[in-house]
Every structure is written in structure tokens, then in C-alpha cells.
Amino acid sequence: MTTITRKETNPTAHLTEADVEQVGIELDAIRQDIIDSRGAKDAAYIRKVVDAQRKLELGSRAVLLASAFPPAWIAGTIGLSIAKILENMEIGHNVMHGQWDWMRDPKIHSTTWEWDNASTAEGWKHSHNQVHHTYTNIVGKDNDLGYGIMRVDEDQKWYPMYLGQPLWNFINACFFEYGIAAYDLELGKNLKVPKAKRSEAFKRNAKNTLAKIRRQATKDYVVHPALSIPTGSFLPTLAANFTANLVRNLWTHSVIMCGHFPEGVETFEKKSIPANETRGEWYVRQMLGSANISGSKPMHLMTGNLSFQIEHHLFPDLPSNRYSEVAPKVQALFEKYDLNYHSASLPRQVGSAWHKIVRLSLPNGWLEQTNVKNAPQQAGLLWKLATGGPKVRRAYDAAQRRAENQRKAAALTAA
Amino acid sequence: MALLEASGRGSRPSNRLADRVVRLVEAATTPLLPADYLDLFAPLRSGAPLRGRIEQVIPETRDAATIVIRPGADWAGHVPGQYIRLGIDVDGVRQWRAYSLTHGPRADGFISITVKAVPGGVVSNHLVHEAQRGTLVHLEQATGDFVLPDDLAGRKLLFLTAGSGVTPVIGMLRNLFPVTDTGVLKLERSDDLDITVVHVAPSEPDSIFIQNLRELGEADAINLIARYDDEHGVLAVDDLASLVPDLAERTTYACGPAGLLDALGAHHTERGLELFTEQFRPVTIAAGEGGTVVLEKSGVELDLDGATTILDAAEQAGVLMPSGCRMGICMGCVLPLREGAVRDLRNGEITTATPGETNTGGVSIQTCISAAAGPCHIDH
Numbered sequence: 011m012t013t014i015t016r017k018e019t020n021p022t023a024h025l026t027e028a029d030v031e032q033v034g035i036e037l038d039a040i041r042q043d044i045i046d047s048r049g050a051k052d053a054a055y056i057r058k059v060v061d062a063q064r065k066l067e068l069g070s071r072a073v074l075l076a077s078a079f080p081p082a083w084i085a086g087t088i089g090l091s092i093a094k095i096l097e098n099m100e101i102g103h104n105v106m107h108g109q110w111d112w113m114r115d116p117k118i119h120s121t122t123w124e125w126d127n128a129s130t131a132e133g134w135k136h137s138h139n140q141v142h143h144t145y146t147n148i149v150g151k152d153n154d155l156g157y158g159i160m161r162v163d164e165d166q167k168w169y170p171m172y173l174g175q176p177l178w179n180f181i182n183a184c185f186f187e188y189g190i191a192a193y194d195l196e197l198g199k200n201l202k203v204p205k206a207k208r209s210e211a212f213k214r215n216a217k218n219t220l221a222k223i224r225r226q227a228t229k230d231y232v233v234h235p236a237l238s239i240p241t242g243s244f245l246p247t248l249a250a251n252f253t254a255n256l257v258r259n260l261w262t263h264s265v266i267m268c269g270h271f272p273e274g275v276e277t278f279e280k281k282s283i284p285a286n287e288t289r290g291e292w293y294v295r296q297m298l299g300s301a302n303i304s305g306s307k308p309m310h311l312m313t314g315n316l317s318f319q320i321e322h323h324l325f326p327d328l329p330s331n332r333y334s335e336v337a338p339k340v341q342a343l344f345e346k347y348d349l350n351y352h353s354a355s356l357p358r359q360v361g362s363a364w365h366k367i368v369r370l371s372l373p374n375g376w377l378e379q380t381n382v383k384n385a386p387q388q389a390g391l392l393w394k395l396a397t398g399g400p401k402v403r404r405a406y407d408a409a410q411r412r413a414e415n416q417r418k419a420a421a422l423t424a425a
Numbered sequence: 426m427a428l429l430e431a432s433g434r435g436s437r438p439s440n441r442l443a444d445r446v447v448r449l450v451e452a453a454t455t456p457l458l459p460a461d462y463l464d465l466f467a468p469l470r471s472g473a474p475l476r477g478r479i480e481q482v483i484p485e486t487r488d489a490a491t492i493v494i495r496p497g498a499d500w501a502g503h504v505p506g507q508y509i510r511l512g513i514d515v516d517g518v519r520q521w522r523a524y525s526l527t528h529g530p531r532a533d534g535f536i537s538i539t540v541k542a543v544p545g546g547v548v549s550n551h552l553v554h555e556a557q558r559g560t561l562v563h564l565e566q567a568t569g570d571f572v573l574p575d576d577l578a579g580r581k582l583l584f585l586t587a588g589s590g591v592t593p594v595i596g597m598l599r600n601l602f603p604v605t606d607t608g609v610l611k612l613e614r615s616d617d618l619d620i621t622v623v624h625v626a627p628s629e630p631d632s633i634f635i636q637n638l639r640e641l642g643e644a645d646a647i648n649l650i651a652r653y654d655d656e657h658g659v660l661a662v663d664d665l666a667s668l669v670p671d672l673a674e675r676t677t678y679a680c681g682p683a684g685l686l687d688a689l690g691a692h693h694t695e696r697g698l699e700l701f702t703e704q705f706r707p708v709t710i711a712a713g714e715g716g717t718v719v720l721e722k723s724g725v726e727l728d729l730d731g732a733t734t735i736l737d738a739a740e741q742a743g744v745l746m747p748s749g750c751r752m753g754i755c756m757g758c759v760l761p762l763r764e765g766a767v768r769d770l771r772n773g774e775i776t777t778a779t780p781g782e783t784n785t786g787g788v789s790i791q792t793c794i795s796a797a798a799g800p801c802h803i804d805h
Binding site for chain 2: 052053054234237
């Protein structure tokens with residue numbers, strides 16, 4: 011991956027300024043259609059999901075009171091995992107985007123919702139709704155690119171510590187809700203600041219997040235296991251709650267990786283974004299910076315309709331149940347303007363995102379040039395690059411660039 | 426609670442124990458509240474926010490209906506003549522309106538409102554034509570000073586009602602003279618009352634409750650004077666004395682449109698007569714271009730044109746505002762509009778907040794994409 015402006019062929023080069031503005035007008039019209047037709051059916055939908063989720067959670071927790079009995083453990087754990095995923099994706103994420111604010115129901119409103127997650131609604135609304143959705147895929151501004159712990163762009167300099175990033179990413183996936191909480195706090199950046207100099211806002215947010223984590227952990231790892239003591243199910247319930255959180259973390263991490271990480275999703279350079287970016291330009295950036303997951307209805311529900319990541323990024327505040335209806339219109343628009351509508355199945359998108367993480371954990375070009383035959387030499391080269399210091403790495407980079415230029419020249423001559 | 430009483434240690438320790446139990450249950454449901462789960466099964470239980478369930482929809486005229494509601498357990502009752510605020514979801518959007526209670530207090534504990542569908546009225550048309558038995562509605566406790574005096578004995582009263590202004594009066598009359606299958610009941614406490622009702626409506630078929638009023642008239646409970654605009658011409662307040670010869674001896678209760686009540690007010694003041702009035706829908710919000718925006722808590726007033734966002738203007742005036750993406754996507758700038766109208770600068774859509782007709786807290790608006798469309802009050 012390279013930022014769009016550094017690519018050999020910029021996928022937006024064929025668009026004129028007027029085209030870009032027209033894209034904006036057409037997308038606004040699609041959005042308005044949905045706004046004009048929002049109504050009782052949509053409200054009934056979200057109420058039904060909330061209702062079903064709460065009953066599923068209650069039922070699962072009730073079953074887990076007897077989780078020393080293995081079938082109860084299995085049923086309760088599956089139910090609780092599904093309930094937590096629904097609560098996180100289709101309900102929490104979307105309510106906090108204000109998708110249901112138009113109902114004027116104070117119980118399903120972006121300003122009042124708190125989710126079953128380690129991060130606070132307030133912190134998450136800032137880092138996700140505001141920063142990520144406004145500055146989507148702008149390297150250096152959108153921290154969702156690599157969450158500040160990974161190398162996700164070929165233009166980022168490679169260091170040996172990046173060799174570990176597939177492992178970091180896996181650990182992050184297992185404890186994703188805590189990763190997100192740390193991310194919302196910009197913990198890495200703030201911990202570097204001496205204690206006395208940390209901002210009041212950070213101290214307040216950190217305090218709120220710790221309180222939230224304490225409440226969450228008390229619920230899942232103390233109260234519910236304790237309630238199960240009469241049936242001798244303390245430890246099984248503890249394990250069930252841990253498992254449900256783990257399943258939810260792995261699932262949400264996978265879905266979210268599919269949104270912007272798969273190969274072929276575009277990123278942008280900070281300096282290439284004009285200060286007064288027009289609505290059309292903003293829309294085009296959202297279109298190219300997101301990827302969809304194809305699949306069945308239950309699959310869309312379990313992803314919180316983030317399987318329609320492209321539509322979600324264009325219209326973050328439209329009700330999630332309407333994205334499937336908007337998608338064909340959006341896709342037609344992509345075709346009309348000859349842009350790549352990035353969509354594939356969940357396994358393919360997850361595989362692609364992981365491939366990219368592995369590829370970029372290694373020096374540029376290393377993975378592409380490795381095959382079964384040259385594996386021992388390549389391993390030796392990697393050892394040298396990892397242990398050899400900046401000088402060795404600079405020499406490798408220079409050689410890679412020379413080879414790249416030669417390849418380009420050869421291609422030109424052949425043409 | 427029995428356990429707490431058995432401990433016999435007075436209210437303080439038991440309160441503390443109850444608090445502890447509540448905290449434990451809350452710890453099990455965080456970040457939701459236990460009430461969020463109880464609402465799934467018992468929305469009308471004691472301790473829940475006040476709600477009601479529609480039990481019956483009775484058509485009154487072709488554009489009016491009586492809605493009978495079973496109120497939640499915490500319903501505190503009402504005095505005839507009072508009104509409630511009722512919230513109902515119309516096309517998925519929660520809407521609040523005030524309606525007179527037209528029934529009861531009744532033995533079955535139900536309450537009722539009678540609604541006339543006004544042209545273009547979102548809630549009234551929904552209630553009259555689409556309301557279904559079983560629908561959950563949101564309620565506030567009854568309120569209002571338009572009620573009968575405590576000591577009724579020997580009183581001479583005049584009820585002057587125009588259009589749907591009859592509804593609070595019907596609430597009072599039904600309480601004084603319950604109508605049963607066998608006719609109008611005369612209660613002892615209403616025995617020596619002398620009541621005249623002047624009822625004004627555009628035409629007889631458009632007249633809600635006329636059947637009720639006639640029954641009361643025939644039973645000599647009231648002296649009914651019905652006036653229809655299409656038959657008798659529009660009622661002039663100065664003619665009242667000729668319709669009700671002993672007007673000067675009566676206490677007047679009037680409910681109807683503002684014009685009539687204003688004229689009546691002047692008429693009665695001039696003659697030194699006792700008058701109680703009730704008027705609904707005092708404010709109508711008309712959308713325009715720009716206006717004065719009052720930030721209530723900050724105590725700041727801004728004169729805005731129709732193109733400047735409220736967020737930009739308030740920040741320029743030095744008010745610290747919640748803000749975010751400044752393009753309408755992050756909901757970081759949402760504040761309650763208590764009263765007034767704003768325009769969404771992206772698509773021209775108007776959002777209005779009318780006290781009494783919208784959520785008690787106001788309507789949430791995004792200040793970063795909203796401009797004033799008339800005078801506004803914002804809770805900030």
C-alpha cells in the first residue's frame with residue numbers, strides 16, 4: 011500500500027473537478043432519499059434488535075447460573091457471545107453514530123447511550139466518530155491506520171521491531187476492547203508526557219475509562235460468577251464470561267480490520283488533502299478508503315452492517331438497516347465514475363488484511379521476493395537486516411529502489 | 426421488604442441495605458440499569474417512567490376519537506379539568522402533546538383523552554385515525570389549574586366551550602354527572618349546582634361530545650345552549666348576556682381558541698365577572714430566516730442570519746461549545762433546542778421545538794450544521 015498520490019497510477023486521476031462535485035451531488039440525493047423515507051418500520055427494527063439482544067443476554071446469563079453443567083455452559087456462552095456482539099456492533103456502534111437520534115427517543119440516542127465495552131461512549135465518540143470518520147485513511151491523522159502500533163504503509167520506515175506486529179495484532183485482537191480504550195485515550199502518546207504535565211482532559215478521560223473498566227470487570231468476573239456459586243458454577247461462569255468477551259473481541263477486530271485494511275484500499279497523504287476539502291472530495295476519499303464484506307443477512311446483522319463499510323463511511327448517520335438498500339445505488343455510482351468498489355467475502359477480506367500486516371512487518375519487497383527455493387538465503391538476509399543497524403537497512407532500501415526503477419524502465423522499453 | 430421490616434431497626438439501616446441491594450443489581454447490569462431489563466416485561470410497573478397502554482379507541486365524530494388509556498402503576502390520579510402530556514411515536518418519531526382528561530377518575534383506573542384531528546396535525550390525526558389498542562404511550566402526571574372549586578355547594582357556573590375546548594369541560598361534567606346505561610346519575614354533591622353550558626362549534630356534525638351534552642341537558646343536569654357557526658353565525662362575546670341572562674351571577678369557565686378567550690377576558694374584566702380560562706397550543710413556531718438565538722445557561726443572545734451555523738456564531742461570541750467534526754457526522758455538537766426552529770444547512774430541513782409539544786428536555790440538534798430559522802432557545 012502506498013498513499014494514493016504516490017502511486018504510479020492514481021485511481022482518481024481520470025476524475026475532473028466537475029466529476030467530483032457531481033459525485034457529491036448524487037450521493038447527497040441518495041442520502042436524502044433515505045432521510046425522507048425513514049419511519050415507523052425503521053424505528054420498529056432497532057427496537058426489535060434492542061429487545062431481542064436484551065432477552066438473549068438475560069436468558070444466556072440465567073442459563074450460565076448453572077454453567078457447571080456442560081451443556082448449559084456451551085449454550086450460555088454462545089448466547090452471551092452473540093448478545094455481546096449485537097450490543098457492540100448493530101446497537102452500540104450505530105446508536106453512538108446518531109443513526110437513531112431522529113426518533114427522539116431518549117433511550118436510543120447518541121447523547122445517552124453507554125455500551126458494554128471497556129472504552130467510554132464519550133471517548134469512543136471522539137476518537138471514532140470525529141477523528142476517524144472525518145480524517146478517514148489520512149496517514150498521520152487517522153490513527154485507525156495501524157492503531158499507532160503497526161506499520162501499515164510501505165512509506166513508513168521499517169524497523170526490526172515490526173517483525174513482531176502479526177503477534178501484536180493477534181494479542182490486540184484478543185483484548186480488543188482494552189486496545190480500543192487505550193487507543194481512545196491516546197495512551198501511548200500521553201504516557202510519554204511526564205505525569206505532572208499531562209493534560210486535564212487526559213486525566214479526566216483516564217479516570218472515567220478506569221472506572222468503566224472496573225465496572226465492566228466487576229460485572230463479568232465478580233458479580234455474575236458470584237451469583238452462580240449456589241450451583242457450584244463460579245469458575246465455569248467466570249470462564250464463560252471471559253470466553254464471550256474473547257469471542258466478541260476477535261469478531262469485532264476481524265470485522266473492523268476488513269473495513270480499511272484489505273489490500274487495495276487507498277490511503278491519503280496529509281498534504282494532499284486541501285484545507286477546504288469539498289463535500290465531493292470528502293465523499294471520494296471515503297469511497298476509496300473503505301471496503302465491504304459480502305454475505306448473508308445474518309452476517310450483515312452480526313457485523314452491525316459494517317459489512318457495508320463503504321456506505322457507512324459515506325453516510326455514517328443513516329440507519330444501519332438501510333445500508334443494504336443504498337449499496338446497489340452506491341455501487342452503480344462507482345461504476346459510472348470508473349472507481350473500484352472494494353467488496354469480498356469475510357474470509358478473503360480477513361485474509362487480505364492479515365496478509366498486509368505480515369507483508370509490512372517485513373522490509374519492503376522481502377515477502378514478494380521470497381519463495382520455497384530461496385527461503386534460506388532470504389532468511390539470512392532478514393537476519394542481517396534485523397541485526398545489522400540502519401546502514402544495512404538503508405543499503406537494502408536503495409537496492410530495492412534501484413531494482414524497482416530497472417523494472418519500470420524494462421516495462422517501458424517492452425511497451 | 427418484609428425482611429427489612431422484620432429486622433425492626435428503623436428506616437435508616439434498612440434503607441442502607443436496600444441501597445446495597447440496588448447497587449448489587451446495578452453492578453450486574455452495567456452499563457444498563459435494571460430498569461432497562463424490567464421495561465422489557467413490565468413497562469407499566471411501579472417505579473418505571475410513567476407510561477400507559479391504549480385500551481380502546483372510540484370514534485366520537487368523523488374526525489374525533491376518545492382514547493382510553495390504562496396508566497402505569499405510578500399514576501397519581503387527577504382532578505377533572507386537568508390535562509396530561511402524552512408522548513407517542515408517529516412515523517417512528519416521539520411526539521409530545523397536551524390533552525385534557527375527559528373521563529374519570531374512573532373505578533377501573535383508566536383515563537381518557539378526546540382528540541380532534543386538526544388539518545395537518547401530526548399527532549391528532551395519528552391518534553384519531555391510526556391509534557391501535559395495545560400501543561404503549563408515554564405520559565406525564567396530570568396538571569393544570571382549570572379545575573372546579575373545592576366547595577361546589579350552591580354554585581352557579583357557566584361553561585363556555587369552543588371546538589375541542591369542550592374536552593376539559595366534559596372531564597368536569599362527567600365527574601359531576603356520571604352517565605350510565607340507565608341514564609345520567611345525579612350525585613348528592615352535584616345536587617344544587619346550576620350549570621349553563623354554551624357550546625360553540627363550526628357545525629353540528631363537527632361537534633365532539635354533543636351527544637353527551639344533549640343527554641346531560643335532557644336530564645336537566647345542565648342547561649345546554651349549542652351554537653353552530655353555520656346555523657347561528659359566529660358567536661360574538663357581546664351577545665353572551667342575551668344568551669345567558671343571569672351571566673353576572675355565574676362564575677365562567679372558558680376553553681377555546683385564543684381570539685375568543687381574549688375577547689371574553691376583556692368583556693368580563695369590564696363587567697367585573699369571575700373568569701377561569703384554559704387554552705392549548707399557545708405557541709406556534711413558524712420557520713423563517715435567521716433569528717435571535719438564546720443560549721440559556723451561558724446567558725448569551727446572538728442575532729443570527731439564516732446562513733451562519735449556531736456553533737460558529739456561538740464560538741465567535743466566546744461561548745465554549747461542544748463540537749466535533751463540524752460537518753454533521755460525529756454528533757459531538759448535539760445540544761437540546763428548547764424552543765424555536767432551526768434549518769439543516771445541508772438539505773434545508775426544518776426542525777422545530779415547541780414547549781409542551783416536544784420532549785421535556787427539548788429536541789436534540791446538531792449545532793454545526795444548523796442555522797436559526799426564527800427565534801431559538803438552546804439549553805447550553
